[in-house]
Amino acid sequence: MKKKVTIKQIARELDVSVSTVSKALRDSKEISAETREKVQAFARLLNYRPNNIAISLKNRKTRNIGVIIPEIVHHFFTTVISGIEREANKAGYNVIVCLSDESFDKEVINMETLANGSIDGFILSLSKETQSRKDFHHLLEAVDQGMPLVMFDRVSDEIPGDKVVIDDVEGAGHAVNYLLDSGCERIALLTTVDYVSVGKLRTEGYIRALQAAGKAVSDALIVKIEDIDNCEQQIAELFDAEKFDAVFAVNELFAVTAMKVAQRRGLKIPEDISFMGFTDGMLSQYAFPTLTTVDQHGLEMGEKAAQLLIRRLENDDLDDESFVTEIISTSIKERESTRTFS
């Protein structure tokens, strides 16, 4: 039986990266002429059939929507999928999910898998590595060929298309103001490394809200966590080094871990210290005490992304000027980890 050749196999055989093969096949000037020729000759030899999105789009409607998400560990992405499913199913579309695993290469491979005639359009949230590299050639090509693409949460202005985001700066600001209003004085921040766009924006919101309230911003109270496995350790070090009466975390995993660190030290929540997370997921709901959190409304985000994509799929005449960026508002979900106030 004849096997289909993939970009990954070509990359492995020639000992170059997936990205190099992907760009060389598209004759990108970023790749040296020599490498381009080598890759293209090898691809011809193997009868590699590049995606031809335009042809597949003309020939049929699959009624399938492809979704590429970075991971399914964070509950946020699973709620977005539920929202997409709900809206897509209502309109008679099915949903196919691929995971990029936060890897640029896997994102490129996922595009190859799905754009090969399996789907009518995409919904995607960028992988960390794609954000850090700022290499969007695989997405730009799909868009160029007329494949509709809606991005959510982790988006880039360099890619034309409909987008669904929350106002991360504002959401983080609300969280900080809520903690201040409940009487907290020193708020520590648990955030991600800077190249993750949402972490950076939430950090900005935290800083701005403190400044607006006339509070000092202390670098010592800001912990940037890169490796989730090392998260408890880093948080414990913060508790050793600093005094504070509130913790704001840019995701629920960091928040719940921080609550555990505090409880192990005999601190009472929320009497001694308050906790606020971001994303209303399973961990927040099932934590003890339950976690007050900035609700990103992932379900609504998924529904909106699906609506935007379906609108484009069912109206061939929509042009690029009709691209919209929908901003979903956040709200604070009050639970047991923060003090009540009137």
Added chain:
Amino acid sequence: MKKKVTIKQIARELDVSVSTVSKALRDSKEISAETREKVQAFARLLNYRPNNIAISLKNRKTRNIGVIIPEIVHHFFTTVISGIEREANKAGYNVIVCLSDESFDKEVINMETLANGSIDGFILSLSKETQSRKDFHHLLEAVDQGMPLVMFDRVSDEIPGDKVVIDDVEGAGHAVNYLLDSGCERIALLTTVDYVSVGKLRTEGYIRALQAAGKAVSDALIVKIEDIDNCEQQIAELFDAEKFDAVFAVNELFAVTAMKVAQRRGLKIPEDISFMGFTDGMLSQYAFPTLTTVDQHGLEMGEKAAQLLIRRLENDDLDDESFVTEIISTSIKERESTRTFS
């Protein structure tokens, strides 16, 4: 642009079920001749193209593996996906995921979506509704046409194929013995309704282990939870009605919820009451106290399922007699919610 017609649309137009359309198109004798004719005539009118798995299999290898899982709320399924991804990627395959949402109709529609030339083979865990109906015609047809199918966790003997399961009876028995060995006397069971195969088997394991230890089995201590939203209420009622010093739950969601109910009543874990879950997921790891649990080794289960599927994809000459059922052994992951003993 010509739109593809789907089973769901035909069902909606004719006001019959997805299952009826699916069976009528396959000329199943379960459907009346009149309905079969009506459905088939309508499908012809709309130019419905039924799946022809055999043809798509002969023509190409996609190097894609389709995975259909009931839901992504339980961390178990997400770890299985990680295992499948890991093993598939290693062998040069990509993974496409669809969710059945515990619905029979969506499972049928997912099969239609994926089997239409997008994938080389399937990995699947049955939806609750499919288990309760015992209607497997959509899967049997795929198998008949030569589409390799590997089932995991929620499987059925009525479907020929490779299977990966854990010994749920044994796993539950280990959990009960562990609790007894640590000095617990009366163990309550939080389980699912009987038609969910794994819940039923784990209940059986609980009963057998108690009997083997010469302990009484009390129906009053066994709570069958159907609706997850009502779970906390049902557990609170158990605490009101009965006295016990340990809780064994067939999933981590029930276990973590039960811990919360106990903590709200001022009970100390594990001094006053011990808790044991099933599945080693995020909730178990991040709970406070952390939850002792029966580790199902979801990652290993996913890896094994992918290996079995790839073995079949790459060896065309394997016959039905080579079908295997792999049993993954469980182990107890000791954490803070149970008493230590030597």
